[in-house]
């Protein structure tokens with residue numbers, strides 16, 4: 001039996017090459033929890049791309065609630081921070097913590113996130129948060145910098161080939 005792996009994903013372009021890599025090694029489930037995405041129409045667009053890809057690849061996907069009010073509340077103090085600053089670290093933690101909790105409650109062996117695939121996303125910051133959350137919730141965090149090892153190029157190729165919607169901003173209203 002393959003180990004159970006929960007992957008938090010932010011969007012289709014960042015996750016498709018990761019699915020390809022993990023699907024053979026693990027019993028993979030995708031977790032879509034992104035209350036940072038604004039407006040809700042954009043959230044729906046990204047969600048529907050992820051669900052479409054998962055359905056094609058036969059990967060189960062679960063959606064967390066779109067509790068954007070809580071996200072705004074937790075990040076409002078940092079609204080003027082530049083991208084990659086403190087607001088982003090809080091945003092990563094909010095999303096990854098929900099996945100870590102879900103992984104614990106549903107007895108997964110590993111959890112991880114597609115967030116390090118982003119060109120401007122610092123893998124060391126994200127992985128550190130993941131390891132901390134893994135210890136807190138008792139589920140091993142699978143550390144990776146997904147943008148490396150030719151995966152970003154593979155993702156670009158798949159996005160083009162499958163005509164996957166690619167957004168032009170990170171997600172929150174401040175990045176728009």
Ligand code: SF4
Pocket residue numbers: 036037083084087088089091092170171172173174175
């Ligand atoms: S720029 Fe991206 S990572 Fe940073 S707070 Fe906004 S949505 Fe979150």
